[in-house]
Amino acid sequence: MLITPSAFYHIVTNFSIGSVFGAQVKILQIVNIENEVINFFAYMTKREIVNRVKDMPLFSTGADLTISCSHPCLPRWKRDGDRTYPKNCGYCYPCLIRRSSLLDIQDDSRLYSYDSIDLEFIRQYSSGNKINDLKAVIASVYKYIQSDDAELKRLIMCSGNLTSEEIELFLQVYKNTMNDLIQLFSKSQDMKEYIGLN
C-alpha cells in the first residue's frame, strides 16, 4: 500500500507473510515434517509486540542498541571521522514503524539522526529523494483516513492468497498500524492537519 520501491519489500513481508507462512508449512508437510508451527506474532502490530515485552530486562537494556533503519550508515558521510553510525535516521519507513511501535515507551528521540518529523523537516527536504519513504507513508495515512474497510480489504487481497479470516486479521493489523502512525504524526499540530486531521 506504500508506493516507493524501497518500501515494496516491507509491503510484501507485512501483508503476504500469512500466505508465505502457510506455503512454508505445506512444504514441511510434503517432506513428512508434521510438527506444529506457530507464528505467534503474525497478526500483531510492532507496537503490540513491544508492549508485550517492554517490561523484560533484556528489552530495557537492549532496545536502544537496536537498528531498524534502512540506511543506518548515512551519518558517516556527514563529516570526516564521524563514528556515530550505525544510527536510526528516524524518517525512513522502518524507522517510522519503529517510532510508532515505541509510543508507549519513554521518549527515544535522542536515538535518531533526525528526531522531529514535522512540516519544517518536510519542507526542508521535499525537493529531493531523501524523504520519499516519509512522503509515501504520509500519502498512505491520508488515503487510509479517506478509506472504508471494503477498500482496505480489497488492497490486502491484492497481496496474496489469503483466507477470509486472514484478511480480517490483517485488516486489523493494518488499521492499528495506521492509527499508531497517526498518533506519531499527531505529536505536531501542523503534521496532524497535514495528514488530513483537524
Ligand SMILES: [Zn+2]
Ligand atoms: Zn531510518
